[in-house]
Amino acid sequence: MVPGSVRLQLDGASTVERILARDEAALREGIPTIRIARVGTESLSLGVSQRVDAPSAERARGLGIPVLRRHSGGLGVYHAPGDLSWSVTLARTDPRLAKGFQCAYGPLGEGPAQMFADAGLNSKWVQAAGGDDELCLLGARGEVLEVEGRILGGAAQHLTATTLLHHGTLPYQVDAERLSQLFALPAEEVDARLVGYGELLPGAPPESVANSLATAFVAALVARPGAGAPPADL
Numbered sequence: 642m643v644p645g646s647v648r649l650q651l652d653g654a655s656t657v658e659r660i661l662a663r664d665e666a667a668l669r670e671g672i673p674t675i676r677i678a679r680v681g682t683e684s685l686s687l688g689v690s691q692r693v694d695a696p697s698a699e700r701a702r703g704l705g706i707p708v709l710r711r712h713s714g715g716l717g718v719y720h721a722p723g724d725l726s727w728s729v730t731l732a733r734t735d736p737r738l739a740k741g742f743q744c745a746y747g748p749l750g751e752g753p754a755q756m757f758a759d760a761g762l763n764s765k766w767v768q769a770a771g772g773d774d775e776l777c778l779l780g781a782r783g784e785v786l787e788v789e790g791r792i793l794g795g796a797a798q799h800l801t802a803t804t805l806l807h808h809g810t811l812p813y814q815v816d817a818e819r820l821s822q823l824f825a826l827p828a829e830e831v832d833a834r835l836v837g838y839g840e841l842l843p844g845a846p847p848e849s850v851a852n853s854l855a856t857a858f859v860a861a862l863v864a865r866p867g868a869g870a871p872p873a874d875l
Contacts (some may be wrong), residue, residue, distance in 0.1 A: 668730055679851055680726055681722055685710075715783065733805055769781050778835060793836050
């Protein structure tokens, strides 16, 4: 692999458990990696600092929804079929992290932001406004991807002595009823504040959006002048 290159992994539909396992494997390997996957099963993932008996987790188990533990920070994330999961793994010394991992949301998330901007939509990473202490997208930590004034996606991180894993999710649609069941939020608030990419890109199948997202990540993190040589295995 040439200096500055990044490995691309584009997965089909997969369980969230397998997606998280592949992210952790990339973190251990320390190989610069961009991974895009489609979620194929329903589940709830908890941030590393959340209690396993958090109210949302107990509600999920009561509904028969698998509860998984992430090694990254942040709060609870509801995953449903059609959602897109993405991750970027880079060395801590990578020049793209020159401002520190705390400032990585915009630079490492430029791919999805630009993908929606290219579709004519107002898209940007903004400071999380808060409002809920269990649902990651409505929490107060880090930044969220805002498209046309509503929150589409978020990201979380796992930092080791040598490597950063920065991963996030783009929901296909907002299931206000399910989110209300899990997080005890008014369905009206959920609909008003959150949006899915299926609504923003009507008619675009998840497979097509996943391919576009991979292309956008490569353009933002690899192909940009000064970002390093093109990856060896793309």
